[in-house]
Amino acid sequence: MKDEMLVEWVGFPGHDGDVIEAYSARPLGRERRPGVVVLHHAPGLDPWCKEVVRAFASEGYAAVAPHLYHRRGPGHWADVAAAARADGVGVSMPNEQVMGDLEGAARYLRAQPGSNGKVGVIGFCSGGRQSFLAACDVPSLDAAVDCWGGSVLPQEPDPLRPNGPTHGVIHRAPDMTVPLLGIFGNDDANPDVAQVDETQRVLTELGKEFEFHRYDGAGHAFFTTDKPNYRQEQAVDGWAKVFAFYDKHLRQE
Amino acid sequence: MCTWITEKVAVTGAARGVSDWMTVNQVNVFYDHPVQAPFDHAVIIDFVDPSAGVGARVGIELSAASAVELVRAIEAALVSPEAVRDLADERAANRSTVSS
Numbered sequence A: 001m002k003d004e005m006l007v008e009w010v011g012f013p014g015h016d017g018d019v020i021e022a023y024s025a026r027p028l029g030r031e032r033r034p035g036v037v038v039l040h041h042a043p044g045l046d047p048w049c050k051e052v053v054r055a056f057a058s059e060g061y062a063a064v065a066p067h068l069y070h071r072r073g074p075g076h077w078a079d080v081a082a083a084a085r086a087d088g089v090g091v092s093m094p095n096e097q098v099m100g101d102l103e104g105a106a107r108y109l110r111a112q113p114g115s116n117g118k119v120g121v122i123g124f125c126s127g128g129r130q131s132f133l134a135a136c137d138v139p140s141l142d143a144a145v146d147c148w149g150g151s152v153l154p155q156e157p158d159p160l161r162p163n164g165p166t167h168g169v170i171h172r173a174p175d176m177t178v179p180l181l182g183i184f185g186n187d188d189a190n191p192d193v194a195q196v197d198e199t200q201r202v203l204t205e206l207g208k209e210f211e212f213h214r215y216d217g218a219g220h221a222f223f224t225t226d227k228p229n230y231r232q233e234q235a236v237d238g239w240a241k242v243f244a245f246y247d248k249h250l251r252q253e
Numbered sequence B: 001m002c003t004w005i006t007e008k009v010a011v012t013g014a015a016r017g018v019s020d021w022m023t024v025n026q027v028n029v030f031y032d033h034p035v036q037a038p039f040d041h042a043v044i045i046d047f048v049d050p051s052a053g054v055g056a057r058v059g060i061e062l063s064a065a066s067a068v069e070l071v072r073a074i075e076a077a078l079v080s081p082e083a084v085r086d087l088a089d090e091r092a093a094n095r096s097t098v099s100s
Helices: A047-058 A077-087 A095-110 A126-137 A170-175 A193-205 A232-251 B064-077 B081-099
Strands: A005-013 A019-027 A033-039 A062-066 A115-124 A143-147 A180-185 A210-215 B013-016 B026-032 B042-048 B057-062
Touching: A005 A047, A005 A095, A019 A047, A019 A095, A033 A047, A033 A095, A033 A126, A033 A232, A047 A062, A047 A115, A062 A095, A077 B026, A077 B042, A077 B057, A095 A115, A095 A126, A115 A126, A115 A232, A126 A143, A126 A170, A126 A180, A143 A232, A170 A193, A180 A193, A180 A232, A193 A210, A210 A232, B042 B064, B057 B064
Parallel strands: A033 A062, A033 A115, A115 A143, A143 A180, A180 A210
Antiparallel strands: A005 A019, A019 A062, B013 B057, B026 B042, B042 B057
């Protein structure tokens, strides 16, 4: 049956060999399948992010979401996330650490029975920025999806955010070798329309392989079904774009 | 004497608590995406004891307007004669602690 899946918490070596926990879902069928790494949004590896992992499994992908705040635990995910967020993103999720955890997740997926060897990444909010960076920093990936990643561009220094991602990641764009899909709401404040325009301009000038889909009537996090941000029509179309992109880059061998 | 002064404000938000009393020695306040409250952004206030692990936390997520009302209520509570006197005593004690 197509919808049969195995859902479990797993562990694998991430950055610096640290064993990190991750939420995993994969179909039970015997067909060869690609993998997807899900990078959770800033509030943490919450029920909605786990729902996303299961959604990929029901579409025939092996999916895994590394708990990027894992090192701040143990404890309930919301408490771990609160402590990590209080530390600031630069302390709790330094880029190098996230890329290491992501590479560990990709290795884990490729080692699973039935893997077709291809792995994509998708990230939301802060995970969107991390997914953009992964497209530049982890060339072994086959596709990257950035959902409304903020702070891709450099931010004005803010004394209230001493550990904020002020440098952005756009300076890494010349290194981008992984095809990128971007999903954005035109009512979002970070990234706003002008910022997405600028990112699009940079990638176009560099001749990178990318496609952006930008939605009117939607703001930040408009896929999140458990928040008032959810926009049904735009989200359904956005998910269709994500699966078409992955079908193209992860299923064709 | 007992003051029996209560400021009641209507708020919209969410909270995550603990099962019994806990020590609180730090408060983290930020305006960001909430975990539970039904907003894109919220004022998030975490009362914590970092030495006791991440679970030693009472977390509150309030809408911006609710947080303003909370600030107003706190300030209103602090104008009682008892509060004014205790605040002066506490500040004086802190000054002597710092200078000694």
